[in-house]
Amino acid sequence: MSTHATQEQEGAEVDAGDSKPHSPHQDRRLQEKATREEQSQRESDERTREREETVEIKVFRYDPEVAEKQEPRFDTFHVPFEKGMTVLDAVMYARDHYDSSLTFRHSCRQAICGSDAFFINGRQRLGCQTQIAELDTPVRIEPLPHQEVVKDLVVDMDSFYEQMEAVEPYFQTNDLPEGDLDEQRQSRENREKIKMGTRCIWCASCMSSCNIAAGDDQYLGPAPISMAYRFAMDEREGEDIQDHRLRIIEQEHGVWRCQTQFSCTNVCPKDIPLTEHIQELKREAVKKNLKFW
Amino acid sequence: MHEHDVLVVGAGGAGLRAAIAAHEEGADVAIVTKLHPVRSHTGAAEGGINAALRDGDSWQDHAYDTMKGSDYLGDAPAIETLCQDSPEETIQLEHWGMPFSREDDGRVSQRPFGGLSFPRTTYAGAETGHHLLHTLYQQVVKRGIQVYDEWYVSRLAVTEDPDPEKRECHGIVAFDVQTGEVAGFRARKGVVLATGGPGQVFDHTTNAVSCTGDGPAMAYRAGVPMEDMEFIQFHPTTLPSTGVLISEGVRGEGGILYNDIGERFMFEHGYASNDGELASRDVVARAELTEVNEGRGVDDEYVHLDMRHLGEERIIDRLENILHLAGDFEGVDGLVEPMPVKPGQHYAMGGIETDENGETLVSGLYAVGECACVSVHGSNRLGGNALPELIVFGARAGRHAAGTDLGEAIIETGRTEDTEIGEVDTPVAPGAIHAGDTDEDAVADGGDPRGEGAGVIPEPNEVVERALEAENRRIDHLMEKDEGVQQAELRAKLQKTMTQNVNVFRTEAGLKQALRDIREVREQYQDVYVDDPSRTFNTDLQQTIEMRNLIDTAEAITLGALARDEFRGAHWRQEYQERRDEKWLKHTLLSWNDGTPELWYKPVILEGEDKTYEPKVRSY
Numbered sequence: 015m016s017t018h019a020t021q022e023q024e025g026a027e028v029d030a031g032d033s034k035p036h037s038p039h040q041d042r043r044l045q046e047k048a049t050r051e052e053q054s055q056r057e058s059d060e061r062t063r064e065r066e067e068t069v070e071i072k073v074f075r076y077d078p079e080v081a082e083k084q085e086p087r088f089d090t091f092h093v094p095f096e097k098g099m100t101v102l103d104a105v106m107y108a109r110d111h112y113d114s115s116l117t118f119r120h121s122c123r124q125a126i127c128g129s130d131a132f133f134i135n136g137r138q139r140l141g142c143q144t145q146i147a148e149l150d151t152p153v154r155i156e157p158l159p160h161q162e163v164v165k166d167l168v169v170d171m172d173s174f175y176e177q178m179e180a181v182e183p184y185f186q187t188n189d190l191p192e193g194d195l196d197e198q199r200q201s202r203e204n205r206e207k208i209k210m211g212t213r214c215i216w217c218a219s220c221m222s223s224c225n226i227a228a229g230d231d232q233y234l235g236p237a238p239i240s241m242a243y244r245f246a247m248d249e250r251e252g253e254d255i256q257d258h259r260l261r262i263i264e265q266e267h268g269v270w271r272c273q274t275q276f277s278c279t280n281v282c283p284k285d286i287p288l289t290e291h292i293q294e295l296k297r298e299a300v301k302k303n304l305k306f307w
Numbered sequence: 308m309h310e311h312d313v314l315v316v317g318a319g320g321a322g323l324r325a326a327i328a329a330h331e332e333g334a335d336v337a338i339v340t341k342l343h344p345v346r347s348h349t350g351a352a353e354g355g356i357n358a359a360l361r362d363g364d365s366w367q368d369h370a371y372d373t374m375k376g377s378d379y380l381g382d383a384p385a386i387e388t389l390c391q392d393s394p395e396e397t398i399q400l401e402h403w404g405m406p407f408s409r410e411d412d413g414r415v416s417q418r419p420f421g422g423l424s425f426p427r428t429t430y431a432g433a434e435t436g437h438h439l440l441h442t443l444y445q446q447v448v449k450r451g452i453q454v455y456d457e458w459y460v461s462r463l464a465v466t467e468d469p470d471p472e473k474r475e476c477h478g479i480v481a482f483d484v485q486t487g488e489v490a491g492f493r494a495r496k497g498v499v500l501a502t503g504g505p506g507q508v509f510d511h512t513t514n515a516v517s518c519t520g521d522g523p524a525m526a527y528r529a530g531v532p533m534e535d536m537e538f539i540q541f542h543p544t545t546l547p548s549t550g551v552l553i554s555e556g557v558r559g560e561g562g563i564l565y566n567d568i569g570e571r572f573m574f575e576h577g578y579a580s581n582d583g584e585l586a587s588r589d590v591v592a593r594a595e596l597t598e599v600n601e602g603r604g605v606d607d608e609y610v611h612l613d614m615r616h617l618g619e620e621r622i623i624d625r626l627e628n629i630l631h632l633a634g635d636f637e638g639v640d641g642l643v644e645p646m647p648v649k650p651g652q653h654y655a656m657g658g659i660e661t662d663e664n665g666e667t668l669v670s671g672l673y674a675v676g677e678c679a680c681v682s683v684h685g686s687n688r689l690g691g692n693a694l695p696e697l698i699v700f701g702a703r704a705g706r707h708a709a710g711t712d713l714g715e716a717i718i719e720t721g722r723t724e725d726t727e728i729g730e731v732d733t734p735v736a737p738g739a740i741h742a743g744d745t746d747e748d749a750v751a752d753g754g755d756p757r758g759e760g761a762g763v764i765p766e767p768n769e770v771v772e773r774a775l776e777a778e779n780r781r782i783d784h785l786m787e788k789d790e791g792v793q794q795a796e797l798r799a800k801l802q803k804t805m806t807q808n809v810n811v812f813r814t815e816a817g818l819k820q821a822l823r824d825i826r827e828v829r830e831q832y833q834d835v836y837v838d839d840p841s842r843t844f845n846t847d848l849q850q851t852i853e854m855r856n857l858i859d860t861a862e863a864i865t866l867g868a869l870a871r872d873e874f875r876g877a878h879w880r881q882e883y884q885e886r887r888d889e890k891w892l893k894h895t896l897l898s899w900n901d902g903t904p905e906l907w908y909k910p911v912i913l914e915g916e917d918k919t920y921e922p923k924v925r926s927y
Binding site: 097110 | 342343345346347348350351360394395398399401402403404406407408409410411412413414415432434437438441442445446448449485515516517548549550551552631632635636637638793794795799837838839840841842843844845846847
């Protein structure tokens, strides 16, 4: 999967009978390059012959509509291994070459859209961010635990989105500057403080890893609370809004449910210190003398 | 049937901004998107938002830079609108809480970017798009705007009229990816397409898997022209193995490009003796490939981008995300070694022809963002100009679709007295396989192929119903077949020929080969089938429909590239090494013309509000 512009352009130059004479220096380089290309092609062929390496992946399958998939099962695929291959590359290969019904969400391939959180070898990870070479084989790929499976690796995200939206995840202030071109000021320190909280990509890995969330479906959960943290700590919102936000997260199914097991922090693909955010909100709530459960 | 005033298709930056604007004007607006909004590819934008916010800068300077960057193929009214509206729209994002990077005095940070005469790229780390996307989605949540997420829009409901300019768009047809339900959506006031780029026509691209040119292809088949499709931006700094983008911000902060023998080639080989690494993207991309082709590439494939000298503190402060990307996707630690980079497909300057209110020539149909061509970017987009386009034209289209008077647009869509018919010598016929007959493939989406009720203007609801029936027929047809060819094979074939033949360096022979290959893929597509029998989350079906859009988009790109016998901006032709202003100060337009594509041209508008932009030699 790379451009072939190099060879293409070379071919093009030859076709045109070459418009510009090469310097001896350039000729030598082109010569060297041709030799190198030959050699690297030879080496690559040898490698392919020697290795013929494949990686074995076991993928969870389920489809409520298809008779043979109504009972969940694992399918095994052998995918040709390439250096740098990710788990997402492997399932895409399996889908495109072996079974087009193999179903999973994915989009950006660069850990920013948050679509492809799977349970890979027993841990929540993004498929695109996980190198096959770093995993024990066969690689076991399952949908995120604690969420209803829609089909294969696709889980129902609705309850996650509802929890995210339950914390009023939008900026609020009573004190905007007058002019349309006047920005609110924010210190670098304050921006730094909320930075990690703003990195959330809504992948739901944390929610899936959290035992408390598994047992209490009303628990706001790590990502929503961290989202609340990102706003509650944003100095641009002002104190009255902060009070309002703390009331939302200190409710019965809010921050006090967290038992600081750090599983959310451990699995977060963006390294957000979720547990710390939750702890800090607990401290803020205590400082404000809000009742706690 | 679902019914709303305004329907926005796609939920990236442009779509979300359009929805918010329409909602603020009091419209009942809904967003229909094949992803959940936060999954949209705007989130992958890194660099920033160009906006003339500071003393010493002005919208006029921003407009001049943009016109120059476009290689004089942008339309002045569009460019000036962008540059005038960007400051307010950018500060609007700040007022909605977007976490911009900050200066010591608490104001938002700006940095230098390629092709800019002032450091006006307003940024939030190296993840500006992520923050823009999330900030806008937060405002959608706040307003309670309805979102049909994971609904794939596969057809527009447009009236049938021999003259596309008399057609009206009354809605869309979409299917719920999760359940397979196909439904009609009536739009009482307007449909806004905001479907993003077509990067998946190439195999080495920074674009997401979902960037499949759905909007342009659907609009095109409904009679709306595609404009300037040949202009594809290849970003100079993508990771070689995956195409993941390394922001121009790295060079903006002082990152340096080296070839295999340690030469700072942008200067030492004279590609851009003044601006060096910060020349326009097309200039840097060609320079890199020339280095590689002349034997000075690293591993004969790429060059090095070095930011180590910036120091850990500055890198972490402003470019931290780049460290993660280089580490996760290339296994390189940007703090201790240079990063390998090479050009990769990044952005489509062309798209659906619109005016500066986002309107297309089909009444009630709008397009904004990367899927549209206003035209702001002309033949080459400057870094930092995509995000302001989303918010400026997203807001305008949303307001206009909701019924707000924005004044008459200066840019005229469709054919005018200045229109010139184009000709291009193609090795195979482009367009529909059975053009001219009643094959469904050839009619405008939503039209009645049998011509029943000709002369009677159907009720809007009926137009949507007919489109729904047509879409159900197509889906049933794809699902019922149980043998043939699968879309993955066709997609790979199409991507391969586009990457080989319609890349940074283009030749007549290569472009013709691409057209032959595209034709072959189009013929094979007649035998395409969906293997997955399930209606539940059938991504096989979705990708098969997307594949049709990729074919039409790829063909439009290649036809434009073959027709344009000059070198301008991102479009380099081996046989024509000069910009030819006497012939080519005009936009390429391609109409589907019921299956027999027609090429035509309209002049570039260089007359601005207060001055006319005179084409100059573009040097950096």
